[in-house]
Amino acid sequence: MTRRRRQFSPEFKEEAIRMVLEGDRTVASVAREFDINASTLGSWVNRHRIASAQEERQALSGPERARIRELERENAELREKLIFLKKGGRLLRLRDSMTLAKYELIDAEKACHSIVKMCSWLSVSRSGYYEWRERPASATAQRRTLLAASVAEIFAGSHETYGYRRVHAALGRRGEHCSAELVRALMREQGLVPAQVRAFRPVTTVRGDFRGIPDLVSRDFTAARPGTKLVGDITYVRTWEGFLYLATVIDCHSKAVLGWAMADHYRTELVTDAIRMAAGTGLLQPGALFHTDRGSNYTSDEFGRFLTGLGIRRSVGRTGVCYDNAMAESFFSALKNEWLHRYVFTTRAKARRQVIRYIEGFYNHRRLHSALGYRPPFEVLNESVSAPTAA
Structure with missing residues (x-):
């Protein structure tokens, strides 16, 4: 036997919506009390909110509606600016030359934001940005790019086990001379994180010789010759x-x-x-x-x-x-x-x-x-x- 679909009167819907909007109860709790589906009640509430917002707009005069649209545009632009600056904050802190870092950030985000807006947000000129794009890379930038590639190659060759000190030593063995801190920065920029060794924790200690076998090392793990x-x-x-x-x-x-x-x-x-x-x-x-x-x-x-x-x-x-x-x-x-x-x-x-x-x-x-x-x-x-x- 086919179950008859339940019908809801306008008064019933209005009361259920009012309990959600005017009280402190959730959609799920009201739905359980009225024995209705929570998603059904949720759709009623959403439609009511949309209709109420449209009625409020229609009640406003022409200049008031225009002012609201302007405020909404400003709010959307402020949100976009906040997202952009939050994303770019870490990148800007990693670079010594702030102006170049800003140009690099604009170039990286040009697919997501307007170049005009980003130049305004970062207080740089559009002409400066376009001049930077056409300018050939400096010798320092070119060497940094080559070093970054060498660092990534050495890191991969170590099966992602080397930290920046070992990568720096490996570069030195190749004849590439640079500071360890530069290697550290290049690894950080590329997200190269080596495997970390876990710390040991000592437990119960028993001192003295054991079965007549002494400790002849005393934590000195060096030797003058192999095999000794x-x-x-x-x-x-x-x-x-x-x-x-x-x-x-x-x-x-x-x-x-x-x-x-x-x-x-x-x-x-x-x-x-x-x-x-x-x-x-x-x-x-x-x-x-x-x-x-x-x-x-x-x-x-x-x-x-x-x-x-x-x-x-x-x-x-x-x-x-x-x-x-x-x-x-x-x-x-x-x-x-x-x-x-x-x-x-x-x-x-x-x-x-x-x-x-x-x-x-x-x-x-x-x-x-x-x-x-x-x-x-x-x-x-x-x-x-x-x-x-x-x-």
């Missing part, structure tokens, strides 16, 4: 198949990752595989020092015997103090924030490929390290290894 002081740690990478565990061995002199190993388990063989890879480079010196945290694998008797067989001494930091193994923690922070956090890994194999790509394809060979004077780890390592031979 190493740090290591374990982290995990989330995948849909479960965790992929990564163990690393990092050289304190060159900051290079000399050894790494990955597996789907956390057993001692994971860390021994990483040490074995580092030892296979032939760079480890007799009596080399290997520093870690107090993880059960690193403090186990099995791992101790393995290191003794390689002639490596053990060192551990305090429990819960990430700063005692800050160099290894810093590498994992860079790995995850600069690279891995961009991906969702469905399998361990895919995560493994990205870890190798970062370590061997980017970090060791190309990434500029601030502790090395903004040079790649392998460049410093190769210099140190070849120096005695050259002498």
Whole structure:
């Protein structure tokens, strides 16, 4: 059976509209009380407002209507001016030459606003603007444009991980000399924001030697030669198949990752595989020092015997103090924030490929390290290894 459409009398509509306009109630609450659709009541209210406005206009005399139209035009122009100046305020603050910045802003917004209006709002002449448009770019402007392109290229080549200091160092290695603040400004203008490393927070601290293993580093992560002081740690990478565990061995002199190993388990063989890879480079010196945290694998008797067989001494930091193994923690922070956090890994194999790509394809060979004077780890390592031979 077809439902009969409900009819509403003019008196009913007028009362419902009056309750919305003259009271403090919402359209929805009045609609619920009268058992009508809120959108229906809303359309009644809108039509009533339009009709009332037309009646008020018709009641006005000719000069009064003209004055209202003039005020509406002025109000619309003021709103347009406010929007334009609000949009241009940030751009004007970024530039040293205010007049040139105004011309650039007018040129950028000419599709949205009248050039005559914008020149008036910014207190510049139209003739000056048109002269600026015809004028060839200055040598400074041309160099700034070329530098901006180089900055964007270096930033993209770093997989969007470099801040302005590393980009500045990379420009210097290319022979482009400019200030770091100029690089910072160019990156800001282009919206180039690097990956940010997350801060560490220490937890419970346990002091003293652990199982007779001392702290032989005392937060000094420097070394005069490669292969004499190493740090290591374990982290995990989330995948849909479960965790992929990564163990690393990092050289304190060159900051290079000399050894790494990955597996789907956390057993001692994971860390021994990483040490074995580092030892296979032939760079480890007799009596080399290997520093870690107090993880059960690193403090186990099995791992101790393995290191003794390689002639490596053990060192551990305090429990819960990430700063005692800050160099290894810093590498994992860079790995995850600069690279891995961009991906969702469905399998361990895919995560493994990205870890190798970062370590061997980017970090060791190309990434500029601030502790090395903004040079790649392998460049410093190769210099140190070849120096005695050259002498």
